[in-house]
Amino acid sequence: xxxxxxNPPALSLxxxxxxxxRCNFSTTMKSVQWFQQNHRxxxxxxxxxAQGTKENxxxxxxxNSKERYSTLHxxxxxxxxxxxxxxxxxxxxxxxxxxxxxxLTVRP
Amino acid sequence: ExxxxxSPRNKVAVTGGKVTLSCNQTNNHNNMYWYRQDTGHGLRLIxxxxxxxxxxxxDIPDGYKASRPSQENFSLILELATPSQTSVYFCASxxxxxxxxxxxxxxxxxxLTVL
Numbered sequence: 001x002x003x004x005x006x007n008p009p010a011l012s013l014x015x016x017x018x019x020x021x022r023c024n025f026s027t028t029m030k031s032v033q034w035f036q037q038n039h040r041x042x043x044x045x046x047x048x049x050a051q052g053t054k055e056n057x058x059x060x061x062x063x064n065s066k067e068r069y070s071t072l073h074x075x076x077x078x079x080x081x082x083x084x085x086x087x088x089x090x091x092x093x094x095x096x097x098x099x100x101x102x103x104l105t106v107r108p
Numbered sequence: 109e110x111x112x113x114x115s116p117r118n119k120v121a122v123t124g125g126k127v128t129l130s131c132n133q134t135n136n137h138n139n140m141y142w143y144r145q146d147t148g149h150g151l152r153l154i155x156x157x158x159x160x161x162x163x164x165x166x167d168i169p170d171g172y173k174a175s176r177p178s179q180e181n182f183s184l185i186l187e188l189a190t191p192s193q194t195s196v197y198f199c200a201s202x203x204x205x206x207x208x209x210x211x212x213x214x215x216x217x218x219x220l221t222v223l
Contacts, residue, residue: 045213
């Protein structure tokens with residue numbers, strides 16, 4: 001299968017809702033990054049993790065290298081959270097392999 | 109915040125023509141990358157570089173060349189453009205040594221259409 005699989009491919013939330021996105025890796029990865037691509041196509045780095053959990057405001061990400069997955073949790077979703085979220089994982093060097101993305105739509 | 113600038117923002121080329129996409133970063137990062145983004149594929153790595161004078165093949169290098177004449181500049185060259193190369197291209201930079209993981213900083217993208 002694909003080295004990095006993201007689920008779900010699309011997600012619709014109402015404002016104020018909480019939800020999670022997930023990436024599964026076919027092999028052990030040393031690090032993961034999460035990006036948001038906004039409506040203008042701009043890629044914004046959200047998190048870089050080599051292990052454990054990081055939080056930033058309403059966002060929280062966890063990386064479990066041994067179990068081969070990473071999650072991104074969005075709390076109290078806002079309209080500006082809409083966009084496509086990508087995870088990208090890497091091993092040696094800085095070559096990252098991207099997942100196919102999750103298209104998030106937040107509705108009022 | 110790292111500044112990565114791509115040019116042009118949009119480009120229309122004809123089949124068989126030569127296309128050069130340029131990327132400039134002003135934060136003295138060692139590593140630079142070219143990705144393309146197509147619907148259903150996420151981002152795929154074309155070429156990358158660990159420093160001036162170095163270029164490495166990524167996951168989908170066929171049909172592309174790269175040039176890193178300086179720390180700041182990294183170009184992607186399509187010698188004979190084909191319609192299958194119609195895509196959005198992203199340049200990124202990062203500052204880890206070889207073998208280390210890093211945070212990437214992306215440019216705004218170049219939308220290339222090959223007719």
